[in-house]
Amino acid sequence: MKVTDRQKGLEVLDVEDRARFEQLVLPHLDAAFNLAAWLLSSRSDAEDVTQEAMLRAYRFFPGFYGGDVRAWLLQIVRNTSYTWLEKNRRMKLMDEFNEELHTQSFTTPESIAISGNDRERLKRALETLPHRFREILVLREIEGCSYKEIAAITSIPIGTVMSSLSRARRQLQSALAKDAAGEATDEL
Amino acid sequence: MSCDFTDSALHGYFDGELNVVHAAEFQHHLSHCSDCIDELAALSSVRGSLRHARLYEPAPASLARRIRADIYSASPKISPSLHQAWRGLVAALGLLLVALVLWRVMPGARKEEDYQAELAAEIVDAHLRSLLPGQATNVNSSDPQTVRAQLESKVQFAVPVRDLTKNGFVLQGGRVDIVQGRTVAALVYRGGDQLFNVFIWRTSESDSSPRVGSRQGYQWIDWRQDKLELCAVSDADPADLGRLHRLLIL
Numbered sequence: 001m002k003v004t005d006r007q008k009g010l011e012v013l014d015v016e017d018r019a020r021f022e023q024l025v026l027p028h029l030d031a032a033f034n035l036a037a038w039l040l041s042s043r044s045d046a047e048d049v050t051q052e053a054m055l056r057a058y059r060f061f062p063g064f065y066g067g068d069v070r071a072w073l074l075q076i077v078r079n080t081s082y083t084w085l086e087k088n089r090r091m092k093l094m095d096e097f098n099e100e101l102h103t104q105s106f107t108t109p110e111s112i113a114i115s116g117n118d119r120e121r122l123k124r125a126l127e128t129l130p131h132r133f134r135e136i137l138v139l140r141e142i143e144g145c146s147y148k149e150i151a152a153i154t155s156i157p158i159g160t161v162m163s164s165l166s167r168a169r170r171q172l173q174s175a176l177a178k179d180a181a182g183e184a185t186d187e188l
Numbered sequence: 189m190s191c192d193f194t195d196s197a198l199h200g201y202f203d204g205e206l207n208v209v210h211a212a213e214f215q216h217h218l219s220h221c222s223d224c225i226d227e228l229a230a231l232s233s234v235r236g237s238l239r240h241a242r243l244y245e246p247a248p249a250s251l252a253r254r255i256r257a258d259i260y261s262a263s264p265k266i267s268p269s270l271h272q273a274w275r276g277l278v279a280a281l282g283l284l285l286v287a288l289v290l291w292r293v294m295p296g297a298r299k300e301e302d303y304q305a306e307l308a309a310e311i312v313d314a315h316l317r318s319l320l321p322g323q324a325t326n327v328n329s330s331d332p333q334t335v336r337a338q339l340e341s342k343v344q345f346a347v348p349v350r351d352l353t354k355n356g357f358v359l360q361g362g363r364v365d366i367v368q369g370r371t372v373a374a375l376v377y378r379g380g381d382q383l384f385n386v387f388i389w390r391t392s393e394s395d396s397s398p399r400v401g402s403r404q405g406y407q408w409i410d411w412r413q414d415k416l417e418l419c420a421v422s423d424a425d426p427a428d429l430g431r432l433h434r435l436l437i438l
Contacts, residue, residue, distance in 0.1 A: 018259060029255070033247035047251050054255045060369025075366055083313045086320060119241040126243075132322060140203070141238045147205050155364045156326055159196070165203075166195040173234060 021061050028070045029054070031143055032077045038138040039081040041127055045088075053080040071145070071152040078135065078153060085131075125175035133168035140165060191221045198224055202231050304399060307410065307419065310367045312403045314374070315385045315421045318363070324376050324383065325361030335362045339373045345390045345416070347373045352435050357384065377432065382424035384432055391417040398433055400426070409433050 032053060037046035053076050064072055126134055132154075139145040139153060147165075151158045193214060200206045201214045218224055318324045327338040332349040339347045342364045351359060357377040365374045365387065372389040391412055398411040407426045410419040411433070420432055 021259070022256075026252070026255070029252055030244070030246045033251065034245045037245035043245065043248075046245070047248065050247065050251060051254055051258065055258055056369070058259055063369045076369070079313070079317065079366055082317045082320060082323070086316045118237065119243065122237060122241045122243060141235060142243050147200075147203065155366070160326070162196040162200055162205075166199045169199070169231060169234065173230065176234070 017061060021058055024069050025054075025057055025061065025073055028073050031070055032073055034143060035074055035077050035135070035138060036081050038126070038142070039078070039131060039135060040085065045084070049081050049084050050077065052084075053077040056080065068149060068152065071149045074139070074143075074145075074153045075155070082131075121176065121179055125172055125179055128175045129168065129171050133164065133171055136161065136164050137168045137172060191217070191223055193217055193221075193224065198227055199231075202228060304401065304410070307368065308401050308403045308408055311385075311387060311408055311410075311419050311421050312406045314365050314367050314387065315406060318365075318374065318376065318385055319383065324363070326363040328361040330359045330361070332359060335359065335375065338362070339364065343371055343373045343389075345373075347375075347388055348416070348436075349375060350436065352377065352432075355431070355435050356380070357432055357435065379422075379424060379428055379432070382422050382428070384420055384422040384424065384429070386432070386436065387419045387421070389417055391415060393417075400429075402426075411437070413437060 029050070033046055033050045036049045036053070037043050040046050040049060053073075057073055057076050060076070126137065129137070135154065136150060139150045145153065147158050147161045150161045150165075154161070156164070197206065197210065197214055201211060206214060218228075327335050329335050329338075330353075332351045336347050336349040339349070339362050347362075349359070349362070353359070357379045360376040360378050360383070362373060362375045365372050367387055367389070370389050372387045375386040375388070377384040377386065392415070393412055395414070396412040398409050400407065400409045402408070406421055406423045407429050408419055408421040409429050410417065412418070418436065420429055420436070422429055422432075
């Protein structure tokens with residue numbers, strides 16, 4: 001990799017770098033899109049944001065010295081998504097104070113037993129979670145990232161990853177239980 | 189949970205993230221803790237549903253095409269090997285192309301102003317992100333030593349953290365952020381109602397006097413000292429930002 005002005009991250013990549021980018025980074029396009037789609041709750045917004053994030057990654061690529069490419073890319077996608085959210089929507093961020101509300105009901109495995117075609121219900125439940133809990137669940141359960149990767153992507157310490165994950169899971173369970181309870185009422 | 193083990197241990201076990209010793213301890217604990225067993229069953233039930241539900245959102249094929257088109261529209265530099273291959277038959281054409289490409293890429297040695305403009309955009313983005321609830325600090329401490337030690341364990345350079353409480357800037361903490369693809373340390377100070385982010389990263393360039401600018405209503409000031417580049421940003425009065433800058437270079 002030969003770059004004259006690495007510091008500035010502005011250089012156009014040479015042919016070899018572009019080939020490396022295609023080989024190393026582009027295969028993670030699905031991961032990038034998946035994270036953006038979940039953070040933004042919209043596939044069409046996710047397309048724009050992923051495209052922007054990929055271009056950024058392309059420009060920053062000379063500054064990438066190896067390591068976990070997926071985590072590096074997802075970090076850029078995450079930042080681009082949050083910046084986009086901040087600029088384009090007033091985020092209705094549900095934060096800690098809402099958490100109590102979510103965790104009130106106690107859940108048992110039975111109450112959240114879910115049949116195979118409940119994609120919509122799960123999706124709804126995940127989307128009720130605050131972004132920081134949703135992202136950690138998406139990274140762990142859907143993208144299959146390790147704690148270390150999640151820590152790298154979200155720039156939070158591993159200890160915080162662990163505690164956030166347990167809170168996120170509890171919130172998801174409650175959201176699912178609430179959703180199930182809601183549907184049961186509807187049916188009556 | 190009513191048992192002695194923490195939630196983190198349970199989730200760490202569930203995710204296979206405990207080391208061998210802790211995993212064995214927890215396993216032993218499971219033999220006589222029905223709460224934890226129930227909890228694990230609940231966790232794997234939810235995980236099973238998540239896996240089952242095919243929640244992965246794959247990128248549409250058109251997106252890959254758009255991105256490739258973007259990448260290819262940036263004209264590449266000619267690599268030496270390719271250049272050599274062109275020697276001989278198409279030497280003249282090659283030279284012409286090299287000239288053309290260099291001419292187009294010359295901004296690749298782009299000017300300082302362009303660098304500043306891109307930097308400002310990134311810095312303001314990072315500042316905006318930090319204003320989201322819960323995003324400002326990972327290291328929550330007003331103690332410069334604590335903030336410094338925790339940041340330095342992540343960024344691999346000496347982070348100058350100062351106590352400026354007497355001067356009206358109260359340290360809120362710090363975090364690690366990404367600016368232009370680089371890992372940077374960010375210090376957060378509160379002055380009056382305003383949050384100030386001070387981004388710090390390593391540079392190989394020589395010291396420079398401060399440059400200032402504004403973008404989307406946010407002011408920034410950027411300078412280099414002792415092989416570090418610092419950029420402070422806020423939507424406060426520019427005079428306050430200038431004051432913060434003077435305090436940081438003293």
